[in-house]
Amino acid sequence: MAVYVGLPRLVDALLRYPGLPDSGLSKDTGTTNGNTLRVIGSGSAFLIGTRQTDQTNYSLADPGELVSVTHLQLHMLARGAQYVIDM
Secondary structure (H helix, E strand, O other): OOOOOOHHHHHHHHHHOOOOOEEEEOOOEEEOOOOEEEEEEOOEEEEEEOOOOOOEOHHHOOOOOOOOEOOOEEEEEEOOOEEEOOO
16 A cells, blocks of 8 residues: 655645645656646656635644645546646
8 A cells, every 4th residue: 555645745835835736746656747737657646726725724833733724625646647737
């Protein structure tokens, strides 16, 4: 079983810089460039959206402290999957 532990870091980056799309990749995995991402390699890609996020304690949390956030969008894409980026 593969466990992806970088998800909290991605969410932290998105909360720090709102409006930026972010993604995470499993080992030996990548995506193609352009408006349509295609997952290549042996693992999965994670895309996270914050457009509909409405509740978080991020601005009150101390550095390194766990935060809460609701209404994140999470897309998990396996090898060969495609995703059209809304720009």
